[in-house]
Amino acid sequence: MPHRSSVPLAWRRFEARYRLVGNRCANCGTVYFPPKAICPKCRRKGKLEKCQLKGEGKVYSYTIIHAAPSGFEKRVPYCIAIIELDEGPRVMGEVVGDLALLDIGARVRAVFRKIYEDGEDGIIHYGLKWELV
Amino acid sequence: MAKKVCVVGVGLTKFGEHWDRGFRELAIEAGVKAIEDAGISGKDIDAMYIGNMSGGRFIGQEHIASLIAGELGLNIPSTRVEAACASGGLAVRQAYLAVLSGKHDIVLVGGVEKMTDLSTADVTTTLAGAADQEWEGYYGATFPGLYALMARRHMYEYGTTREQLALVAVKNHENATKNPIAQYPFRITVEDVINSTPVAEPLNLLDCSPITDGAAAVIVCSEEVAKKLTDKLVYIAGSGHATDTLALHDRESLTEIKATRLAAKMAYEEAGIRPRDVDVAEVHDCFTIAEIMAIEDLGFVEKGKGGKFVEDGETKLDGSIPVNTSGGLKACGHPVGATGVKQISEIVLQLRGEAGERQVKDARIGLAHNVGGSGATAVVHILERGW
Numbered sequence: 001m002p003h004r005s006s007v008p009l010a011w012r013r014f015e016a017r018y019r020l021v022g023n024r025c026a027n028c029g030t031v032y033f034p035p036k037a038i039c040p041k042c043r044r045k046g047k048l049e050k051c052q053l054k055g056e057g058k059v060y061s062y063t064i065i066h067a068a069p070s071g072f073e074k075r076v077p078y079c080i081a082i083i084e085l086d087e088g089p090r091v092m093g094e095v096v097g098d099l100a101l102l103d104i105g106a107r108v109r110a111v112f113r114k115i116y117e118d119g120e121d122g123i124i125h126y127g128l129k130w131e132l133v
Numbered sequence: 134m135a136k137k138v139c140v141v142g143v144g145l146t147k148f149g150e151h152w153d154r155g156f157r158e159l160a161i162e163a164g165v166k167a168i169e170d171a172g173i174s175g176k177d178i179d180a181m182y183i184g185n186m187s188g189g190r191f192i193g194q195e196h197i198a199s200l201i202a203g204e205l206g207l208n209i210p211s212t213r214v215e216a217a218c219a220s221g222g223l224a225v226r227q228a229y230l231a232v233l234s235g236k237h238d239i240v241l242v243g244g245v246e247k248m249t250d251l252s253t254a255d256v257t258t259t260l261a262g263a264a265d266q267e268w269e270g271y272y273g274a275t276f277p278g279l280y281a282l283m284a285r286r287h288m289y290e291y292g293t294t295r296e297q298l299a300l301v302a303v304k305n306h307e308n309a310t311k312n313p314i315a316q317y318p319f320r321i322t323v324e325d326v327i328n329s330t331p332v333a334e335p336l337n338l339l340d341c342s343p344i345t346d347g348a349a350a351v352i353v354c355s356e357e358v359a360k361k362l363t364d365k366l367v368y369i370a371g372s373g374h375a376t377d378t379l380a381l382h383d384r385e386s387l388t389e390i391k392a393t394r395l396a397a398k399m400a401y402e403e404a405g406i407r408p409r410d411v412d413v414a415e416v417h418d419c420f421t422i423a424e425i426m427a428i429e430d431l432g433f434v435e436k437g438k439g440g441k442f443v444e445d446g447e448t449k450l451d452g453s454i455p456v457n458t459s460g461g462l463k464a465c466g467h468p469v470g471a472t473g474v475k476q477i478s479e480i481v482l483q484l485r486g487e488a489g490e491r492q493v494k495d496a497r498i499g500l501a502h503n504v505g506g507s508g509a510t511a512v513v514h515i516l517e518r519g520w
Contacts, residue, residue, distance in 0.1 A: 013267060034268045034380075061289070061387055063281035064334040065273065069258045072273040080274050080333075082282055082382045090382040092269045104289050115272060127271070 005123055017127040020110055022089065024051035033089040055110030055128070057085040062095060062102060071116040083108055083130050097132040107133050136368040138232045139359035140516065142171025142352035143478035148466030149316040151346040156192055156247040159348040160201045163471075164243055167350035172362050178352075179237040181211040182228050184221035184244035185470035190259040192247050201243060217263030218419060220244065221349065221473025222503025222512035228353040229372050229514075238355050244474030245348035256344050260469070263506035265380035277341055277420060279381050279507040281333035284422035286387040288335070290437065293425060295335060297440030299326035301421040302339050302463050304449055309460025311491035316345055316466030326421075340421040345466035349474035351481065366519030367484050370406070370498075373399030373513040381507045388437075390423075390504060392511035393430040397502070401432075404498075404515040408432030411454060411515070412496040413483045415476035417504035418461040424448075427502055428456060431513070450491060458483060458491045473503035477514060484518045 015021045022033030026047040030039065033053055039046025062081035065072075072078070079095040079102060094115075095108060108130035115125040144166025146159050160183075168175055183201055188194045202211035214224040221244030228240040248256055261270045264279060287293045303323055309315035321339060329339040359366050375395035378384055384391065401407065408431060416431065418424035425439035433454050434442040442448065448456035459465045459479040462472055480499035482488045496518075503512045 017271075061282040061286040063278050063285060063336075064331070065275060065278050066331045066333065067257060067275065067277065068254070068273060069261050069270070069275055070254045073254065075273065077331075078273060080272065080278050080282070082387070092274055092380065092382045093272050104285070125271070129272075 005118055005125070007123065010123055010125060018112065020053045020055050020128060022051050022053050023048040031087045031089055033085060033091055053085055053087050057083045057108060059095065059102065059104055059106045059108060060084040060090055061104060071118070081130065094129045095132060096129045099132070101132040109133050136370050136517065137356050138229050138369045139354055139356055140351050140367045140369060140477065140481050141354055141359050141362050142167040142173070143481050144168070144170055144350040145314050145475060145478055146348045147314050148345050148347035148468060150249045152249065156188065156194065156197070156245060157200060157204050159247065159346060160243055160245040161204055163245070163348035163350040164201070164205065164241060167241065167352050171352040173239065173352065175205060175207060177239050178207065178209060178241045179239050180209055180231060181241045181243060182224040183211065183213050184224035184242070184473055185213055186215060186217050186220050186246060187259050187262065190262065192250055216510040217505035218417070218467070218469045219473055219503045219505030219510040219512050220470040222476065222501065222514065223374065223473065223510065225351065225353065225474060225477050225514060226372050226374055226512055229369050232353055232355050238358050240353045241350060242353055242474055243348065243350045244471035246468035246470040247346050248344045248468060249346050253344065268380050275333060276507070277333040277336050280420040280422055281336045282381060283387050283426065284335055284420070287422060287426065290388055291440070293440035295327060296323055297425065297444050298335070298340060298421040299323040300443050301418060301424045302326050304443070305418060305457050305461040305463040308450060308458050308491055309464030311489065312460050312465055315460040315464055316343060317464045318460070336420055336422070342419045342462035342467035345468040347466055347468035347471050347475070349471045349478050351474055351477050364520065365485055367481050368517045368519050369514060370517040371400035371402070371404030371515035373397060373403070375399065375511050377509050379506060379509045384508070388426065390426055390430050390508035390511060392508055393427060393502065393504065393513070396511040396513040397431050400513040400515050404517065406498060406515065410498050411500045412498050413458060413480065413493040414454060414456050414500040414502065415459060415461070415479050416456055416502040418457055418463050419467060419504070421463070423504065424456065424461065431500065431502060450493065455493045458488060458493060473501070473512060476501035476503060477516070480516045484516055
């Protein structure tokens, strides 16, 4: 498991993880996902506003994981990719669906899925995965 | 910049699985060896910097800089330095800066990690802490996975081949057969690498550095002190350090480690040398693709041509720029916090002409390159023979 989460640690990321809300700097126009706490291009001159992303993009690079971290052992083999979203930012995530279609440049769309469980008594983590289309 | 800082002592434990020995025993062994090698006494040391990635998760022990000082019976300033797998290199840099500033004359740098007390899954999880936990680790990305994403992209953009990746591991294992501290001092073939268990495609088990216990130490001191101790001065001629985003997906490029390029530029400028002047290099080959990207980002070969450079044998012991004479992280072993200090030790041995069977003839200038995470930290040191 990435980190044994407390409820608040998971809760404060719901908007981004569940609904793909990033942000956009009103000063330079750059769209960020995951959302940033400050625009790294403009820093204090920047003005970050919430920005809903469409959830469509393409595979920028991918790997099939065979040796998993704790919490993901039962999922192997699974595909982790960097997705280039149509709005510009890149994001890490699992690619699901017909992996015969998997390639650099393959189109994907966001789907809501269970990500992992924090053991038997912990939180069940949900979020977005990327389905090949 | 005038060369004012020297390395006068090195100490290494055997790298491997030390089930019978703990964190503190390993750290002390390396430290004592470095002190003896320098010809000083423990009471001569003004301060210590200890590179350690995750004592807290590997053995449940924090506060390790004071732990080691206490075990040595010293009450001097002792500081832990953490930058994931670059902790050791960064500890060396802190010592370099402390001596350069004039605040301290003799500084002991230690690097230590005790990794084999945990299961492989728990080690994988701990190492994943060097990545962005909220946006990479959360989705099940692993370290081999992150480097696999870089490898896939490097193959796509530059035509780097599966065989070229394998050749990095083959070379480093060959070098390890000549290094008495190496964890895996045996030869492997390209077929062995290609047929080994997949870890994160396209990377297999033999593309990956292992889980290792081990410690390394060096004594960093002023030129004035060094001259009293030895005629064979080894200078730290340049030191560079740069950072980048923790998350791989936030970087402009997946086929270069920008922090390496920037840290190298800083170190080359400080030393007043060019990449072609380097006679021997220890680079951060946590995965085979990492060595190919490193030799490109350090300027030994043009971007995209690293695979061919390896294939042509240029990085072998008898090549134009021998890389990872120690066996590298791949075959010498990778006790994460110790690695950056071990790299400096190897370069010092090479410059002094004490590297035994793996000695590079007439090595005058050496480079050590240490990376943290998937490239969010890079530290580059250039060492130069003073005689």
